[in-house]
Amino acid sequence: MEITAVSGPSFFLRSIYLSHVKIEEITEGASFADECEEDIVNAGLCFAAEQKALDYLNRSEQYRKGLTSKLMAKGFDKFSIEKALDYLEGKKYLDDRRFARIWLNNRRITHAEGRLKLMNELAARGIKKEFIKEALDEFFEENSEEEICMRAYRKCMKTKKTQERTIAYLLKNGFALKLITETGKLYATEK
Secondary structure, three states: OOOOOOOOOOOOOOHHHOOOOOHHHOOOOOOOOHHHHHHHHHHHHHHHHHHHHHHHHHHOOOOHHHHHHHHHHOOOOHHHHHHHHHHHHHOOOOOHHHHHHHHHHHHHHHOOOOHHHHHHHHHHOOOOHHHHHHHHHHHHHHOOHHHHHHHHHHHHHHOOOOHHHHHHHHHHOOOOHHHHHHHHHHHHHHO
C-alpha cells in the first residue's frame, strides 16, 4: 500500500456544521465568498471543539455545563461549543441524565448524603430539574435514604458529636429533620 503525503493545510469537518456551503462544493482549488469561507472555518472550529470534547468524554463521564466550561477554558468559542455538544448529545456520547445517575452512584461510595444535598449538588452542575428528579428517584429506589442517614448518624456518634452537632451535620448533608429524628430514635434502640 502506498501512502501519499498531502501538502498544504487540511482539516476535517462535518456537513452538519455547515450553514451556507454544501460539503461536495469543497474541492481542491474551489474558491468561496467571504460568508462561505467563514462558514467553512466555523465548521472546522466546531469539529475541533467536538474532538476536544471527545477527549474529555473518553476519560470520564461529563455533563454539558462542565464540558462547556472546560472547552471555553481551552479557547473555543461559544458557537462552536454549542454546535459540537448538540452533535454529541444527538449521538448519546454526552448525556446529562446518564451523568446524574453515574455521579450519584459514585458519590454514594464516599459520602452519606440525603436527597436535598444531592439535588443541590446536581443542580449546581447545571443538570435539568427533570433529570435530577429521575436520577434521584431511581437512586433512592435502589438505596434506602434511611440506611444512608443511619450510616451518617453512626459516624457522628463514633466521633462523639453532641446531639445538636449531629443534627446540624445531618441537616447540612441534606437529610430531612423528620428522618434525622426517626434515625436518632432507631439508633437509641440499637444501643
